[in-house]
Amino acid sequence: MARTAMNLVPLDPRDLGSQRCRLGPSALASLGVKLGSPVQVSVLGGSALCTAWPRTDLADGFLQLDTKCATRDLIGKPCRGVRVNLSQLKAVPCIKLRAVQVKVIVKDLNTKKRAEKTQLKELVKDLLRNVYLCPRHVVAVTFDAPVAFIEIEGVEPSTHAAGLLTSKTAVRLMDIITVEHFRSIDSKAPSLCLGGMDNVLPPLKEILNLPFHYPKTLATLGLSCPRGVLLVGPPGVGKTSLVRAVTRQVGSRLIGISGAAVHGARPGESEGNLRRIFQQARDSAQEGPCVLFIDEIDSLCPRRGSLGNAPEDRLVAQLLTLMDGVGSESQLVVMAATNRPQALDPALRRPGRFDREVFIGVPTLEERRSILETVGAGMPLTREVDVPWLAEVTSGYVGADLVALCQEAAMQAVRRRCQDSADPEIRPTDFREALRTVHPSSLRSSVARIDFRPILWETIGGLEDVKLKLMQCIEWPMKFPDAFVRMGLTRPKGILLYGPPGCAKTTLVRAAATSCGCSFLSLSGADLFSPFVGDSEKILAQVFRQARAGAPSLLFLDEIDSILGSRSQDAKDGRGVHERVLSVLLNEMDGIGLAVTERRGAGRKGPLHEGGGQLAEARDDAKLEFQEVCNKDVIVVAATNRPDLLDDALLRPGRFDQIVYVPPPDENARVSALRIFTSVTPLGADVCLQELARQTPNFSGADLQSLCKEAALLALQESELQATAVNRRHFLTSLESFKPTLTDGHLDFYCSLFSSKRTSAE
Amino acid sequence: MSQKQALLDVHQALQKSFQVVQQQERVWADTLAVCTPLLSSLSNLAEQLQACKSLTFSNTAFRDFPDLESRLKYKLNRATGTVLEKLGEQMNVLRKVRDTTSNQVAACFQTYEQHADSIGLTLAVERSALSPSVADMLEWLQDIERLYRNQYLSRRLLLQSISAENLTDIHALSQSWGRVSEQGDPDVVPDILLKASFFMETRQDSKYCKDYESEL
Numbered sequence: 004m005a006r007t008a009m010n011l012v013p014l015d016p017r018d019l020g021s022q023r024c025r026l027g028p029s030a031l032a033s034l035g036v037k038l039g040s041p042v043q044v045s046v047l048g049g050s051a052l053c054t055a056w057p058r059t060d061l062a063d064g065f066l067q068l069d070t071k072c073a074t075r076d077l078i079g080k081p082c083r084g085v086r087v088n089l090s091q092l093k094a095v096p097c098i099k100l101r102a103v104q105v106k107v108i109v110k111d112l113n114t115k116k117r118a119e120k121t122q123l124k125e126l127v128k129d130l131l132r133n134v135y136l137c138p139r140h141v142v143a144v145t146f147d148a149p150v151a152f153i154e155i156e157g158v159e160p161s162t163h164a165a166g167l168l169t170s171k172t173a174v175r176l177m178d179i180i181t182v183e184h185f186r187s188i189d190s191k192a193p194s195l196c197l198g199g200m201d202n203v204l205p206p207l208k209e210i211l212n213l214p215f216h217y218p219k220t221l222a223t224l225g226l227s228c229p230r231g232v233l234l235v236g237p238p239g240v241g242k243t244s245l246v247r248a249v250t251r252q253v254g255s256r257l258i259g260i261s262g263a264a265v266h267g268a269r270p271g272e273s274e275g276n277l278r279r280i281f282q283q284a285r286d287s288a289q290e291g292p293c294v295l296f297i298d299e300i301d302s303l304c305p306r307r308g309s310l311g312n313a314p315e316d317r318l319v320a321q322l323l324t325l326m327d328g329v330g331s332e333s334q335l336v337v338m339a340a341t342n343r344p345q346a347l348d349p350a351l352r353r354p355g356r357f358d359r360e361v362f363i364g365v366p367t368l369e370e371r372r373s374i375l376e377t378v379g380a381g382m383p384l385t386r387e388v389d390v391p392w393l394a395e396v397t398s399g400y401v402g403a404d405l406v407a408l409c410q411e412a413a414m415q416a417v418r419r420r421c422q423d424s425a426d427p428e429i430r431p432t433d434f435r436e437a438l439r440t441v442h443p444s445s446l447r448s449s450v451a452r453i454d455f456r457p458i459l460w461e462t463i464g465g466l467e468d469v470k471l472k473l474m475q476c477i478e479w480p481m482k483f484p485d486a487f488v489r490m491g492l493t494r495p496k497g498i499l500l501y502g503p504p505g506c507a508k509t510t511l512v513r514a515a516a517t518s519c520g521c522s523f524l525s526l527s528g529a530d531l532f533s534p535f536v537g538d539s540e541k542i543l544a545q546v547f548r549q550a551r552a553g554a555p556s557l558l559f560l561d562e563i564d565s566i567l568g569s570r571s572q573d574a575k576d577g578r579g580v581h582e583r584v585l586s587v588l589l590n591e592m593d594g595i596g597l598a599v600t601e602r603r604g605a606g607r608k609g610p611l612h613e614g615g616g617q618l619a620e621a622r623d624d625a626k627l628e629f630q631e632v633c634n635k636d637v638i639v640v641a642a643t644n645r646p647d648l649l650d651d652a653l654l655r656p657g658r659f660d661q662i663v664y665v666p667p668p669d670e671n672a673r674v675s676a677l678r679i680f681t682s683v684t685p686l687g688a689d690v691c692l693q694e695l696a697r698q699t700p701n702f703s704g705a706d707l708q709s710l711c712k713e714a715a716l717l718a719l720q721e722s723e724l725q726a727t728a729v730n731r732r733h734f735l736t737s738l739e740s741f742k743p744t745l746t747d748g749h750l751d752f753y754c755s756l757f758s759s760k761r762t763s764a765e
Numbered sequence: 766m767s768q769k770q771a772l773l774d775v776h777q778a779l780q781k782s783f784q785v786v787q788q789q790e791r792v793w794a795d796t797l798a799v800c801t802p803l804l805s806s807l808s809n810l811a812e813q814l815q816a817c818k819s820l821t822f823s824n825t826a827f828r829d830f831p832d833l834e835s836r837l838k839y840k841l842n843r844a845t846g847t848v849l850e851k852l853g854e855q856m857n858v859l860r861k862v863r864d865t866t867s868n869q870v871a872a873c874f875q876t877y878e879q880h881a882d883s884i885g886l887t888l889a890v891e892r893s894a895l896s897p898s899v900a901d902m903l904e905w906l907q908d909i910e911r912l913y914r915n916q917y918l919s920r921r922l923l924l925q926s927i928s929a930e931n932l933t934d935i936h937a938l939s940q941s942w943g944r945v946s947e948q949g950d951p952d953v954v955p956d957i958l959l960k961a962s963f964f965m966e967t968r969q970d971s972k973y974c975k976d977y978e979s980e981l
Binding site: 038 | 867877890899900901903907910919925948
């Protein structure tokens, strides 16, 4: 019985160039071929045309293959290590060819320039003698010759069978290209799918394609297409991948430089390297469209004269000269990517050098969804994975972060699979785990990042109206954006929580951040102030920039009265830095507009659907659009005990719109607070929380917590660390020695503040 | 046609091919041997030409002979031309060897194709003490033909690439020529002939046996 699966083993060196494939005798018998008849073998993603021969050892179960005539994918691939089924081999008939059209691939550019057509035709005819040919296959030349490959473009009579070249066959040379060009145009390579780049990709493709496809039109119109494109954007957003995707889609060659590779040790070496690379690019641009990609150009080309660094300046000058030489007669386009456009020499950014500048910002919600869909297309996701929800919670994530997120989720699935051997499908829980590990890179280097334990609204007792107010301001615009747009409302920019100390202001903000799921930044005085003049303002401006990049985000300024002063109240000199920080904050909260480099999204898209389309999806997309409209901004939440110390300009509507008084807890609130604080403490049977609440007027939340701790400690002390429960008398004993921090005087102060603010507004 | 008869026909064709190959191999080797001194004289001439070009005759003792330089160069160029012509002739001989071998091998294959169905695959790969299998022998013939073809092509490309201006190439020609002979396995043809020698001898003997059998 013949075994139908064969192992693919390497070829005998004797057989190199013989176009033979060696099979076992039973395989030959099953195929029903004679010795030396052509056979098509489909393996490793391509197919090879060979002649069938028996193996020298006449063993079955092995296959050796000579890829003299094979499709492009098999060239250079080592043919081994795979199992091949007999069904992958097919005997093909053989005919004599009348004419054949070939593309000759020569070894280097000099040969191409010096080649004579007739001589080349003779050479090709000699090389193809006695070789079985098939259209769209490439014949490799195994010995030393100026021709490296011959690609068969078409045969006459046109057939899928194997053809044999005779002395009467006519050979037509369609094209001559070099080996590098041939290798770089990998037409069957999978095109890179990039999500979220729909606005940026078509213009770039146009820049590359137009001069190649319509040179005469452009010449008559007197147009010269832009020769240089500068891609600007934060790191990880997809600039390098974009260039690769565009070149693959257009089918042009990509030559890359990075700044570090160009620099040399000896004086003048870097300039020489640069000239050489540009010459290489120009040479290959003569054969087809070519893109020269300079990555991180700000390291190669900083501002001249900034540091007085003469070698750097020379390199910059060399690059400027070379870029001027990239004329419109060659098909060379120079693309560059950078994160810091302000560090580039301004002479580089004028028309004639880098004409076009493309900003790629942090992806918006739509773009994030598109990226996630693209990345997740190749992964086995279960049906429960909700991509729109993922896109919502990953605000501030760039493309690289999203890819890392998916990879981390896959790793979680693999870890889970190791424990129980089920199919590794990625579930929503994997994504939630991954979200904890992968943080947005724009916020990673932030001063203001803070890790906090999530808190639910329910863990805060009482304070229902305050909670409602916070929910209205923070959560509702995100959850019901259409309602807000319908009523013409915008999101409040700032919320000020004030009240006596220890009344759960910070906890409330933590609960708000947990529930709404936007990025949370928290800044305190210690982070902000620095001994260098101007540093604090820079830090604050940077934090705001990062918050905007990761919008929607919540910026929490705790104890804001210690960070900012008031311009009207103190005229002392020592408060200079406070005034400056205050001015920065005022400008950021209510400033004039976004810097150009902070633009996100690229304008409204056209109608999303071309007629018809599912209604539900249309509503979903419309919802996403609404969310885009409402969520652009940052909400600043501030907490303070001394609102009277704040500047009036801060407290006006438009900056801190909502000023919320957080009162000390009333009786019900105290009961729920006590319940929460004693949830982990074992209580005696006689403890009644309502009674305790009644006996503790004016106690703030912090006071109650401290009281519970005191009672527990007392219980331990009395029983010499043997206690198992805290009894009522422990509570009463600690109550006697406990004084509340809040007095009526304090409360009057706050209430009067409240009312005076009201009167001032009226 | 019976299997045995078909096999006999194919064996006869193979035997004839091997004899032809044997003759052609001798011609090939002889031609290559003739080429070697031609190549060395060519490189010699090239060296002389190079020396001639780099020398300014007016600075030497030969300045009294006014047209010495041009006459010397003319003579050298003519000699180079003659040697190249002779090389061309040898290349023609090689080409004839290649063509003869090709035709013979093609004829042999054709005979096999005609009888392939009668012989069947099993018999074609069967090796015996007296003769190698048909598949093996066909393979050897193909290898020989491919070798001749490739080598001839390489040498022709070499000769085409040099020109009278490029003297350094001519200088290196003999080395490149030697490299071509080393391409692949230089002993392929003698090896194959050795392997097939027993087969050729036994066929010749059995030819008499067959006649004897048919007489009986």
